[in-house]
Amino acid sequence: MDVRQIRYFVTLAERRHFGQAAEMLHIAQPALSQQIKQLEAQLQVELLDRSTRPIGLTPAGMALLHEGREILAKVTRAEKLTRQEGSKDGGRLIIGVTGTAALEFAVPVLQAFGRRRPNVQVSLRELASPDQLSALERGDIHIGFVRPPVEDERMSIRLVHTDPFYVALSADHPLARRESVRLAELSGTSLVIFSREEAPGFRDLMLHVCRSAGYVPTTIQDASQMSTMLCLVGGGFGCALVPRSAQRMQIPDVVYRPIMDYSPPVELYAVWMPDNYAPFIGELLDVVEKIHIREG
Template sequence: MHMDIRQLRYFVTLAETRHFGRAAELLHIAQPALSQQIKQLENELQVELLDRSTRPVGLTSAGISLLREGREILSKVARAEALTRQESRKNGGRLVIGVTGTAALEFAVPVLRAFGKRRPNVQISLREMSSPDQLAALERGHIHIGFVRPPVEDERISIRLVHTEPFCVALPADHLQAQRDSIRLAELNGTSLVIFARDEAPGFRDLMLHVCRSAGYVPKTIQDAPQMTTMLCLVGGGFGCALVPVSARHLAIPGVVYRPLLDYSPLVELYAAWMPDKHAPFISELLDVIEKIQVSTG
């Protein structure tokens, strides 16, 4: 004898509704398929469960007994499934993280390593995205938390400052100023500037331009690029210099050198961003890991 949970659920639904059509509708299957499954169950048990001569459909004594036991079995199955999911959320699960390219270079690595040690059963999905794309993905529920550059103007999104770093200059290796140990931006007058496109990182772009203007740097031309690696490839190709966070130095692009700035400039800020109303898993723990790393390195 073999009776699976699906057949038992079909029978209990039919026994409670006493109507094949209604039961099939509730179960989202065709009525002939339901009839076939119930008949197969009766054949396997070698008993008649239904009195098909009445309207609504009646139950035999065997059917009444199976209904009583079936309800209890299905209740236990549902409880077991709920407890399993609860335990999975506690000890496992999945966390989808958005991150900008430069944040992934330096900030994200120790954070992910520390979080992985705390929650080894949690699957981490890391998605490199621009800040505007991350904010849109948070709203749609495509990521649980993002690490973005300001500004964040949507009041529904919670943010927390998690990392700051200074700017440096990326130069073509054959640029005259590349031989210097450190650089003032005004010394680059006449050199073209490679910078983030506005739709990719509007806040970051505005900050870069502010730093350049404040330092008296007037670029020959301005060339947009969609991503940090694209910017640095253009720099390596001799198309200009770029103002980048110091973490970009981890990108070893042929023909590119990185030099510290002598000019005063604001720090580059990175914020954690999440939707508090979506109750995404593990966010508080990830933020706690970040805070502990900041304290230990501060």
């Protein structure tokens, strides 16, 4: 028995009419009837006397109506108190980011949010995009900043940042002396790329960009993190396609060059669970938008 079922039953018990109760609850009448039958099956009792018009309540139904009203009142009170606490300066916001998201804009966003809400405790967790989506489902983080795709329709998403692709090369690579690079010129060079488990959407985008530009790597080397990718590049194990912001990572013997080929931008999305909308998410998104507009 959950709060939704209790709300359905209390509304029906007060209206004594399936059609009117369904209209108040904004659900179809058959769906309401099914929910009540499921509730009766769970409790193993009959709650309604369906032989009368309007419908009546059994003794068990009367007991549940009394307790259900109290439960709903407590839930409403808990929601109100939670929102009141969340509107104060204190509170906590747990944010998930990919490694490259942290490089792109996390510092200015956190600085601006900190000035707005100085007493809010902010926790930052670096997680791969799939791991962030799982963490959102579990309630371990309040909001994440991920690479596409986000295919869970229960989640709300918003595009917050785009970045062009650059190529990361070892400093002694022949093309490292160029100001910009065509990817086809890298044919014969190994490609260092995110593993499919770590960033499936990002990996597919990188491979699409390479194929479209005529770059055929000799081998593909998987890596789990951006720092690992760039260390492999610096060690001479290949090149890597990275967001422009990756050049903020100062890895020895790695240089970054813009690519001359057309490629779609690297997208970053904010994602959160609307059913678990934590305090301050709206303010954080407002800060992100203002930072993005100013930088754009």
